[in-house]
Amino acid sequence: MKILLVEDEESIRGFLRINFQRENFQVxxxxxxxxxxxxxxxxxxxxxNT
Numbered sequence: 001m002k003i004l005l006v007e008d009e010e011s012i013r014g015f016l017r018i019n020f021q022r023e024n025f026q027v028x029x030x031x032x033x034x035x036x037x038x039x040x041x042x043x044x045x046x047x048x049n050t
Contacts, residue, residue, distance in 0.1 A: 002026045002045040006036035
């Protein structure tokens with residue numbers, strides 16, 4: 001299952017990515033809301049976390 005993770009703080013993004021991956025999510029990472037919108041339209045994740 002895909003999840004879109006939007007977080008500008010690299011350390012927080014890394015922490016969340018590791019935890020989501022442990023739960024078998026495919027993580028799509030973004031640093032900004034603008035980038036997140038673009039990736040959401042392309043990737044169509046089941047969940048987003050901003």
